[in-house]
Amino acid sequence: MLLELRKVSKSFGAIKAVSDVDLQVDRGEIVGLMGDNGAGKSTMIKLIAGNFPPTSGEIVIDDEVVHFHRPVEARGKGIEVVYQDLALCNNLSAAANVFLGREVKSSIGPIRWLNHPAMYRRAGELFAELKSETRPRDLVRQMSGGQRQAVAIARTRLSDAKLVLMDEPTAAISVRQVAEVLDLIRRLKDSGITVVLISHRMPDVFEVCERVVVMRRGRKVADKPIKESSPEEVTGLITGAIHAA
Amino acid sequence: MTDTAERPVRTNPGSDQAHVAFESVLDVQEKSAYQRFIANQSFWVTVALVAICLAMSWIEPRFATEDNFYNITRNFAFIGIMALGMTPVIITGGIDLSVGSVMGLTAIVSGSILLTETPAWLAGWWPEAAWAHSWWMAVLAGLAAGAIVGFINGMLIAYVGLPPFVVTLGMLAAARAVGVILSGNRMLYDFVPAADGFKIIGGGWNLGLDLPFRLSNPFIILILLTLALALALRMATWGRHIYAVGGNEQAANLTGVPVKRVKVQAYVLCSLSAALAAILSVGWSGSANNSLGATYELLAIASVVIGGANLMGGEGTAFGAFVGAALIFVIRNSLLMAGVDSNWQGIFVGAFIVLAVLLERIRGRRRE
Numbered sequence: 315m316l317l318e319l320r321k322v323s324k325s326f327g328a329i330k331a332v333s334d335v336d337l338q339v340d341r342g343e344i345v346g347l348m349g350d351n352g353a354g355k356s357t358m359i360k361l362i363a364g365n366f367p368p369t370s371g372e373i374v375i376d377d378e379v380v381h382f383h384r385p386v387e388a389r390g391k392g393i394e395v396v397y398q399d400l401a402l403c404n405n406l407s408a409a410a411n412v413f414l415g416r417e418v419k420s421s422i423g424p425i426r427w428l429n430h431p432a433m434y435r436r437a438g439e440l441f442a443e444l445k446s447e448t449r450p451r452d453l454v455r456q457m458s459g460g461q462r463q464a465v466a467i468a469r470t471r472l473s474d475a476k477l478v479l480m481d482e483p484t485a486a487i488s489v490r491q492v493a494e495v496l497d498l499i500r501r502l503k504d505s506g507i508t509v510v511l512i513s514h515r516m517p518d519v520f521e522v523c524e525r526v527v528v529m530r531r532g533r534k535v536a537d538k539p540i541k542e543s544s545p546e547e548v549t550g551l552i553t554g555a556i557h558a559a
Numbered sequence: 560m561t562d563t564a565e566r567p568v569r570t571n572p573g574s575d576q577a578h579v580a581f582e583s584v585l586d587v588q589e590k591s592a593y594q595r596f597i598a599n600q601s602f603w604v605t606v607a608l609v610a611i612c613l614a615m616s617w618i619e620p621r622f623a624t625e626d627n628f629y630n631i632t633r634n635f636a637f638i639g640i641m642a643l644g645m646t647p648v649i650i651t652g653g654i655d656l657s658v659g660s661v662m663g664l665t666a667i668v669s670g671s672i673l674l675t676e677t678p679a680w681l682a683g684w685w686p687e688a689a690w691a692h693s694w695w696m697a698v699l700a701g702l703a704a705g706a707i708v709g710f711i712n713g714m715l716i717a718y719v720g721l722p723p724f725v726v727t728l729g730m731l732a733a734a735r736a737v738g739v740i741l742s743g744n745r746m747l748y749d750f751v752p753a754a755d756g757f758k759i760i761g762g763g764w765n766l767g768l769d770l771p772f773r774l775s776n777p778f779i780i781l782i783l784l785t786l787a788l789a790l791a792l793r794m795a796t797w798g799r800h801i802y803a804v805g806g807n808e809q810a811a812n813l814t815g816v817p818v819k820r821v822k823v824q825a826y827v828l829c830s831l832s833a834a835l836a837a838i839l840s841v842g843w844s845g846s847a848n849n850s851l852g853a854t855y856e857l858l859a860i861a862s863v864v865i866g867g868a869n870l871m872g873g874e875g876t877a878f879g880a881f882v883g884a885a886l887i888f889v890i891r892n893s894l895l896m897a898g899v900d901s902n903w904q905g906i907f908v909g910a911f912i913v914l915a916v917l918l919e920r921i922r923g924r925r926r927e
């Protein structure tokens with residue numbers, strides 16, 4: 315088992331954003347995470363990514379209970395995240411954002427400096443791989459929503475991740491680019507990477523995911539293979555028309 | 560379900576491709592570098608600076624003399640050095656109002672060490688030996704005083720989470736008060752002979768080298784520091800992180816930028832630069848006064864803002880701080896030569912800051 319949540323809860327003051335969620339994700343799986351606005355999906359992703367610790371419960375990665383204090387620690391364990399708000403610096407270039415926190419450096423002896431050409435080149439390659447017309451030198455401030463999303467996704471391709479968490483990676487992009495992102499997710503799976511995909515777009519989830527997990531008001535109300543479910547059922551689960559499955 | 564695997568229908572046929580072709584023909588990188596240059600506030604400040612200098616040398620024969628050049632560049636070096644230190648702080652979205660008081664405190668700390676008669680607060684625990692009262696010990700102690708103030712500022716801002724404005728406003732009062740107390744509210748000038756080394760650093764020229772021209776040491780140090788900061792901001796991971804913190808602190812944190820440490824470093828560096836300016840200033844004038852640097856925080860911040868930094872964070876350059884400070888001093892010098900009462904200068908500096916911020920707003924609005 316790559317990832318396991320055991321009775322994980324997270325409260326923000328009086329708000330219980332995630333309550334008693336058990337979840338198991340196997341290596342190489344693609345899991346769709348669905349739910350209404352405020353259901354607690356992003357909070358769950360952030361718990362796994364080490365943005366904050368759970369109020370109670372345990373997070374297990376590779377059969378080892380982890381207590382992340384900072385997001386970098388989760389990244390060190392091979393967890394990459396595309397945040398819902400993308401977490402980009404508007405005043406920096408696309409390449410600078412992709413490499414933020416793990417800049418490519420050159421060195422002579424103890425003197426180390428940023429290797430701008432290498433970062434521009436690699437970022438360009440990543441954007442090309444995503445079939446995005448994002449230029450590495452452009453400032454994120456001047457970019458379209460889709461280009462921004464490409465920057466956030468490109469970031470996850472820098473290292474050999476084990477687990478990629480994507481919080482609505484297709485929210486702001488064109489039909490053509492959605493296809494590219496879904497394609498990327500399939501390629502990630504082929505290279506043995508596990509993906510948790512949050513999306514409000516039913517077709518995306520049914521196209522690439524093998525399993526769908528539905529959350530409602532912080533609780534997990536369904537967790538089943540996609541083949542045994544249907545968009546109608548998932549819609550019912552999200553709205554509460556169907557109590558649980 | 561949608562046919563996402565198929566080529567989607569373009570709502571705006573061909574426009575994407577036309578766009579790409581157009582840009583590759585023009586070579587978009589060249590173009591945007593040029594555009595960025597023109598859109599750069601420091602570029603226009605440089606233009607204004609050159610224009611004013613040309614106009615002044617035409618109108619006023621005393622302006623373009625070697626002596627006047629020597630004096631202006633030295634006077635603006637003190638503020639320029641402070642402005643350089645202020646730059647990373649402002650890029651992170653912070654502000655440091657305490658730099659003027661740090662100058663006063665540093666002057667007193669360095670000056671006390673060089674006094675013929677060891678002051679009461681040092682006597683008893685500070686060594687009597689000659690090295691403890693040498694010019695380099697005075698420099699080190701002054702820098703240490705600055706570093707401590709910057710460290711306190713940085714810790715309160717980064718780790719306790721207090722607003723920079725409040726912390727450094729408090730420090731403005733506190734550091735000045737410490738300077739006044741340590742000096743017994745007297746001017747320090749009766750220095751040991753070893754202080755000559757100290758005076759040469761601030762009052763000498765050409766770093767002691769034999770050159771065909773004459774540049775004051777503070778000005779040479781300013782130029783070297785400008786180059787160093789420009790390199791650090793552009794080529795070092797640290798600089799990249801400074802900009803990231805100012806652009807989106809939360810994103811920086813999520814991507815593993817050590818946000819708090821970077822902030823503390825910025826404030827320490829800022830105070831250190833003020834301490835260095837004070838050391839040079841004391842060396843030049845030959846006396847240490849606890850009122851040194853009063854209201855200089857305004858000039859330093861104004862220089863940075865006029866040079867194109869954004870008070871909201873995320874933007875600013877070393878070159879901008881340099882030309883910003885230069886512009887303020889050339890204008891001050893020009894007003895003085897034109898016979899304008901020096902008390903009026905505050906109005907010009909004040910108006911300048913507001914104008915610079917206004918310009919930034921207008922540029923910002925156009926960009927959105």
Ligand SMILES: Nc1ncnc2c1ncn2[C@@H]1O[C@H](COP(=O)(O)OP(=O)(O)OP(=O)(O)O)[C@@H](O)[C@H]1O
Pocket residue numbers: 326329330331349350351352353354355356357358398
């Ligand atoms: N940092 C926070 N502080 C306080 N409350 C929070 C915080 N983050 C989330 N919440 C609350 O937790 C609940 C779950 O939020 P979350 O962002 O996880 O929802 P979501 O399922 O991702 O919704 P959406 O589909 O709109 O993105 C909401 O009620 C939200 O207001």
Ligand SMILES: [Mg+2]
Pocket residue numbers: 355356357398481
């Ligand atoms: Mg969300």
